[in-house]
Amino acid sequence: MTLEEMKKALQGTIIYDNGEEENIEDVVASDLMSDVLVVEKDDEFILLTSLASDQAVRTADIVGAAGVILVNGKNPQPGLKKLAEEMEIPLMSTPRSSFEACIILGRAMGRCQG
Amino acid sequence: MKRVPFDTSDSPSILLEMVHQLKIKDVMTGGVTTAEKSMSLRDIQNLMKKQGITGVPIMDGDRLLGLISMNDIIEALDNGYIEESAGEHMTRRPIVLEEDMPLSFAIEYLNKFPYRRFPVLSKEKMLVGIVTNRDIVNRLLLEAKNEIERLEENLHSHSADVPHGSLHREFITQRFNFERAGKASTEIKKILKKHGLPRKLIRRIAVAAYELEINQVVHSKGGKMLFVLNEERVEITAADTGPGIPDVEAALREGFSTANDWIRSLGFGAGMGLPNVKRVTDDFSITSSPQGTVVHAVIEIPPPEEQEEKKKTKEGEEHREDQ
Numbered sequence A: 001m002t003l004e005e006m007k008k009a010l011q012g013t014i015i016y017d018n019g020e021e022e023n024i025e026d027v028v029a030s031d032l033m034s035d036v037l038v039v040e041k042d043d044e045f046i047l048l049t050s051l052a053s054d055q056a057v058r059t060a061d062i063v064g065a066a067g068v069i070l071v072n073g074k075n076p077q078p079g080l081k082k083l084a085e086e087m088e089i090p091l092m093s094t095p096r097s098s099f100e101a102c103i104i105l106g107r108a109m110g111r112c113q114g
Numbered sequence B: 001m002k003r004v005p006f007d008t009s010d011s012p013s014i015l016l017e018m019v020h021q022l023k024i025k026d027v028m029t030g031g032v033t034t035a036e037k038s039m040s041l042r043d044i045q046n047l048m049k050k051q052g053i054t055g056v057p058i059m060d061g062d063r064l065l066g067l068i069s070m071n072d073i074i075e076a077l078d079n080g081y082i083e084e085s086a087g088e089h090m091t092r093r094p095i096v097l098e099e100d101m102p103l104s105f106a107i108e109y110l111n112k113f114p115y116r117r118f119p120v121l122s123k124e125k126m127l128v129g130i131v132t133n134r135d136i137v138n139r140l141l142l143e144a145k146n147e148i149e150r151l152e153e154n155l156h157s158h159s160a161d162v163p164h165g166s167l168h169r170e171f172i173t174q175r176f177n178f179e180r181a182g183k184a185s186t187e188i189k190k191i192l193k194k195h196g197l198p199r200k201l202i203r204r205i206a207v208a209a210y211e212l213e214i215n216q217v218v219h220s221k222g223g224k225m226l227f228v229l230n231e232e233r234v235e236i237t238a239a240d241t242g243p244g245i246p247d248v249e250a251a252l253r254e255g256f257s258t259a260n261d262w263i264r265s266l267g268f269g270a271g272m273g274l275p276n277v278k279r280v281t282d283d284f285s286i287t288s289s290p291q292g293t294v295v296h297a298v299i300e301i302p303p304p305e306e307q308e309e310k311k312k313t314k315e316g317e318e319h320r321e322d323q
Helices: A003-010 A054-063 A078-087 A098-108 B013-021 B041-051 B070-079 B103-112 B133-156 B183-194 B199-219 B261-265 B273-280 B304-322
Strands: A013-016 A026-029 A045-049 A068-070 A091-093 B055-060 B063-069 B117-121 B127-132 B167-174 B222-229 B233-240 B283-289 B292-300
Touching: A003 A013, A003 A091, A003 A098, A013 A078, A026 A098, A045 A054, A045 A098, A054 A068, A054 A078, A054 B183, A054 B199, A078 A091, B013 B103, B013 B133, B041 B055, B041 B070, B055 B127, B063 B070, B063 B117, B103 B133, B127 B133, B167 B183, B167 B199, B183 B199, B183 B222, B199 B222, B199 B233, B199 B273, B199 B292, B273 B283, B273 B292
Parallel strands: A026 A045, A045 A068, A068 A091
Antiparallel strands: A013 A091, B055 B063, B117 B127, B167 B222, B222 B233, B233 B292, B283 B292
């Protein structure tokens, strides 16, 4: 699933796109960066969080996430946008809640049965 | 007048170097406005006002005769001789500096003599400029700024390659400085990427560095992160300046945390930091006292031909640990 497809599915707004067409196959949803840092994944994954601070983008960079989706319509501070650009980490905002966004992405990725 | 609080023989060596290497001609203002001795003090006062200066050398052709300062003008106004000529009231044979003297002379002169400006002469005894304490302050601040920037650069990233082809970097962390938190780890990750290490290995090293860095920002008074990379391994030494971990064993248990709600609101403080560093590293040691905590973490870099194989084994181990 590309970032563009995710944007459509989540009615999101892309704040920064690095222009790479990554096929994102997994989602890590957490507001606790400590939990994100223990994740071991081989597939390209995106970080879904309501934490709209610098550390969300930094953590995404450290664990090699393909991007960050901010849920609950969180708008990032200008500093966060700048950091995302610097680190070339795609950043998107969606009005959906974390639970809703997970269901939508899970279905689109064929991860939900029934 | 107050002394300049600077000893030109016994001060920090960088400052001494500055005041001895900089020459008077580097600091002085050239193209000085001068006046003839026949000019009235009133005209000199107007000249000062127009040019925004506080002292005018008085000349006889090419020869420096004296100096009229703002103080001389005030005296003249007070005592009613402002219409008289400069030649009658100037400070005769003023103390001069030579353009090739080191700046330290000017600082010494400011302490030795009751003047705030000194005319500057060339070797040929021609007037080439004037030095005021303001010139000295401006130039020294500029030099100090450049020098401190250079020192800070060295402090933040020791880029000197040491023998055996290993690479050293040192990073500073500050208590509760979340603006900077993660910068060291980002930098480390960049270096590893540049060295073309496998992605998974980079992730393990970056995670260890980031956890240690966040720990220093959140829990310590601040400290240093030392990063060493050579062909066989990466070593990260995180050393802070206190207050130490009262129960190290507990800190190594998953879920144990002393973080407050505020730290948790930033996405940290789940008590996973140190256990996670231990998990991703091949060698891990920690010592802690009220004077500070030192964590030493090592991640081995498998030789290129073994990288594929080793990666698989390591993942296997991790899966077992997870269960």
